[in-house]
Amino acid sequence: MTALWRAFRLIWSSSPWAMWRGAGAAVLVLAMGAGLLGLSGWFITATGLAGIAGIGIAFDVFRPSAGVRMLALGRAGARYAERLLTHDATLRALSKLRVALLKRLELWPIERLRHLRGAAALTRITADVDALDGLALRVALPILAGGITHLGAFAMLWWLTSLPVAAVIALGYGIGGWLVILRVGFAGFGPSARAEGHTQNLRRDVIGLFRGQRAVILQGRLPARITALTEEETALREAEAALDRIDRRAGLWMNLIVTFVAGAAMLVAGWQFQTGVFDAALAAIGIFVALALGETLMPLRRGMAELGRMHGAAQRIFGEEEQAPAQETRIAPRPVGGLEISDLQLMRPDGSRVLVEGLDLAVVPGEMVALRGASGIGKSTLLDAVARTGSHWRGQITLAGTELANWPEQEMRRVMTMVPQRAALVGGTVRENLALADPDLTDEAAWAALEAVHLAEVVRPRGGLEMVLSEGGGGLSGGEARRLVLARAILRKPAILLLDEPTEGLDDALAVNVLNGLRRALPTSAILAASHRQAELDAADRLVDLEKYIPDITY
C-alpha cells in the first residue's frame, strides 16, 4: 500500500492547488445535485399544496426558482471546472513521472542497460503510468467528495426536516453504500492485479512471438506458441470475468441500496408527517435527496475495482530503489593526448577466469592500433574497460593524461567515443541519428561524415539527410547501418576512439575504404580497434596480439 500512497502523493503534489480546487468543485457538484432535486421536489409539492389551499397568488415563486436555476447552472459549471482541473493536474503529474522514469533508467550502469529488456521498460513508462491515472480521479477524489457530501447532507436534512429522516438516509448510505464500495476494493484487488499481470504477460509474449517469428515458423512451433498465448489469454479472461462479477454484484447492491434508502426515507417521512413534525413539502425533500445521493457512490465502483491494477503498477514503478548518480571528482580535463594502459589484467565478466594480464599499451594521437586475437579472448572486455562500460579489470588506464576513474562522465564521453559491436540506431531521419552525436549538426558536417564512411552515395538517392529509418534503424542493410554508426562517431570528433569490429558486414574493398575515410576524417584521434579482419589489421599502424598476454594457465 505504501507504493500506492507514494503514487497518490506524487500525483496530488504535482499541482496541489489545482487538485484542491478540483476537490472543492467535486463536492459542489454532488452537493448541488442533491440540493437541486431536494429543492425542486419541495417546490412542486409546495406549489401543489398552495394550489389546493387556494393561496397560489401569495406563494413566493421567485426565490425558490432562482435557487433552482443557480443550482442547475452551477452544477454544470462546477462539473466542467472539476474535470478540467483534476484531469489536467493528473496528466501533468503522469507526464512528469514518465520523464523521471526514463531519467532513472539513464543512471543505470551501461552494463546493466545492455541487458535491459526494452518491452518491459516500455510497459513501465507507458502502461504502468497510465494505470495510475485513475488513482486521484476515480478513487481519491470521489471518496473525498462523497464523504463530505454525505456529512453535509446529513446535517442539512437534520436542520431542514428531522433527525430520523436524516439518520435513515445517512445510515443507509453511510453503512450500506460504503460497505459495498469497500468490498469492491478488497474483493477486486486480487483479480484486478491478476488481470493486469496477465495483460502484460500477453503483451510480452506477443512481442516475443512476432520478434522471433521466423525462428518459430522454421522450428514448427507456431501452433504450440499460439496455444501458450491462448492459455495466457484464458487466464486473463478468467481474472476479468471475476472482476466483472464483483463489479456487477456491487452494482446490484448499490441499486438495491438506493431503492431501499429512498423507500425507507419515504416511510419515515410519511410517519413524521402524520405525527405532525413537518408538512408534506418538507417530507418530499427527504425522498428526493435520498434518490439524488445515489450519484455519490456510483462513480467509485469502477475506481475501486481498479485498485489492484493500480497497486501493481505503483509497486513496479516505485518498488525499485533509485540509482544514486555516481560521485565523481571534478577535475579540469586536458582534452588532448592519447590513451595509456599499463599492467592491465582482464577478467571474464563472471569473474571466473583471467583473460589477459600484464598488458602495457599506448595509443598516441593520430595513431591507430588494432587488437588481434580469437573471438572471446577479451578484445571487447578491454574496450569496455577503457570506455568505462565494464568493470572486470585491474591496472591503470589513463585518458589524455588523466586517470580513467577521475574523469567526470560527461567530460569523458566528450573526449572518448566508443562504437560497440552492436551499436543501435533510432527510428527517425538520418539527420536525427547523426544529430545525437552533435546537437549543432550542420549539413556540411553531416555530409562530410557520410562521405568519409562512403554512405553518402547510398543515402543521397533515398532522401538524403531526411531519409527516414524505421524502429532501430530499420531500412538500412547491416553494412549500411554499421557505416552510419561510424559516421556518428566521426561527428563526435573524439580525441580517443574505440572501435569494436568496425567494418563488420562490409566487403573487403569497402572495409578498407571506410577505414581510410575514417582516419582521414579524424587525423588527430587515437584509435584503438578490436579486430579480426585482415582489412582492419592492414589499416592500423600497429598490431597488438592479445594472445601474447594470456596467462600461463591454459586457455
Added chain:
Amino acid sequence: MVTGGGQRIGPHPTGPDDGTEMARRKDTQDRPSKPRLELEPSEARKTRLAGRLWVLAGFLWPVQAGAVAWAISGWAEPESVFAGQTALCVLIFIVAGALRALLDHRAARLVYVAADSAVHRMRAGFLNREGRRLRDDVSSAEMAALLTQKLPLLAPYITRFRPAMARVRVLPLLFLVIIAPMSWIAAIVLLVAGPLIPIFMALIGMAAKEASEKQMAEIGDMNRLLIDRITALPDLRLLNAEARSRADFEAAAENLRGRTMAVLRIAFLSSTVLELFSAIGVALVAVYVGFSLLGEITIGAWGTPLSLYEGVFILLMAPEFFQPLRDMAAAWHDKVAGEAVLAEIEAMEAAAPEPVLGQAALVAASGGASATVFMSGVTARRGGRLIRLPDIDTGPGQGIVLRGPSGAGKSTTLDVIAGLVRAETGEVRVAGVPLDEDSADGWRAQMALVPQSVHMPDVTLRQFLDPHGRGGDIDGALERAHARQIVNALPDGLDTRLGESGAGVSGGEARRLMLARAFLRGADVILADEPTADLDARTAGLIIDALKGAVAAGTCVIVASHDPRLIEALDAVIDVDPQPAAGEGAV
C-alpha cells in the same frame, strides 16, 4: 424556474460518463470506411436479449415514479387517503426498484459474456492469421498493442453502445406516451428538447473525432520513440546524448498531454452542453407544472387542472426521458473507438502478405526421401518488387554458395527454399516433391536455417539449442560448431539465460550457437546466410570446416556469402545477379 437539472435520479444501468474513458482509447486510427462488427449468432442473441431486459427495466421507472407521486399527493390531501397508503407506495417502490436492479444485473452479465466471447474470437483469429504472415510493415509492439489494448476496446462497444441504442429507440417514446395524456404541453416540450441532444452531440462529436485522431497518433509516436530510445540507451550514454534524447521524449510526452487535454476539453464541453440541454428541458416542464399547480396556467392538461400527483410524476419522469439519450451520447466514443479498431484490422488485412507455406506446425521430418533442392525459373516478391531467383539443383552431400552483391536476392532465395516466401512463378521441388502447403512443414522439420540477424529469445541456452526438448548430443553439436568454449565461459553454462539481442554472447558467438543448433537437430539441409560474416579468420576457418564436415556427412548445405574462403571450401558457386523479373529474366 424549477428544473431537475438534467440529473440522473434513481439507479441506472450505465456507468458514469467519465472523461478519462475517452483518453484511454489508445492508438486507434480512423479510416474512411465504416466497418461493422460481425457477431456470432449466440453473441448477437445475448446482446439483443440484454437490450430487451434493459428496456423492460426502463418500463419499471414509471411505476416507481407513480408510487412516489401517489405517496406525496396523499400527504397533501389527507382526507382522500386510506390507512397504510404510504406503506403500500413504499412496497411498490421497493419491489419495482429491486426488480429493476435484478434486470440490470442480468442484462449486464449477458452483454459481458457476449463481448468477452467476441473479443476472444477476434484475438484467436488474428493470431492464427498473422502468425503465418511475415510482414515488416507492422512492428511487434504494434501487434501487441492491437491484441492487448485495441481489440478490448470492442468490448465497451458491445456492452455500452449497443444496449444504449436499444434503450434510446424505445424508452423516450414510451415516456412521452405516458406523459402526454396528463399534459400535452409537457410532452411537447420534451419532444422538442429531446432531439436537440443528438444533433448537438453529432456536431461536437465531429470535433472530438478529429481531436482524438490527433491524440491517437501522438500516443503511437510517443511509444515508438520511447521503445527505440530505451533500446538505444547504452549507445546514447556513450554519445553523451541521453539528455537530448530525453528532451525529445519530454516534448513528445508534453505533446501527448496537450492532445489528450484537447480531447478531454471537447468531451467535457459536450457533456456540459448535454447537461444544460436536458436541464432546460426539465426546467420548462417544471415551470409549467409549478404554475399549473398554483392555478396560474390552466391550459395543456385536457380540461381538468393538473393534480399534485401528476405534477410530481411528470417531474420525476422528465430527467429519465433524457437519460437514454445521454447514455447513448456517453457511449458514442465507444462506438467511434470500436469502429476505429475494426477499420485498422481491415486495413491490415488489405495489406496482408501471403502467409508462409504450411501451418508452421511441428511434424515428423518428411524423411526417407533424400534432401534435394531444385529451383527453376523462380520469381518471388520482396518488398513489393518481383525479382528473378537463380536456378538451383543440388542434393545430399553437396555444398553450394550463392554469391552476389547485396540486394541481389541471396536471402530471398534461402527464404523461398525454406517456404517462408512463396514463389510467384517457376518450380520449387524439395526432397523430390513440390514445395507446397502440404509438404512445407515436413520439409522444414528436416532443414535448418541460420539467419543473418540474430534474435535470442528469452530462454536458457539449453532451451535455445534444443527448443523441442528432445535431448540429443548437445556436447557433440557444440563441438562440431566450435562453440564449446562459448558455453564454458558463460556463468551458468547451458542454463544461462540469453538477452533480448543476444547480450552475453558476441555476434560471432551467437552465429556459432545457431550452427550448433542446426547440428543438434540433425538437419539434412542447412541453409546459412553469411555464416562467417563476423568471425575471425581462425573461427571462420573452423566454421567452414564444420560446414565441410556436414557436407561430407551427407548434408546438403546452401550458403549465401561473398566470403572467398567459404566459396573456395564448398563445391559449387551460383552467381546471383540483381535482375528484376520484368526484364525478361535470363536463365
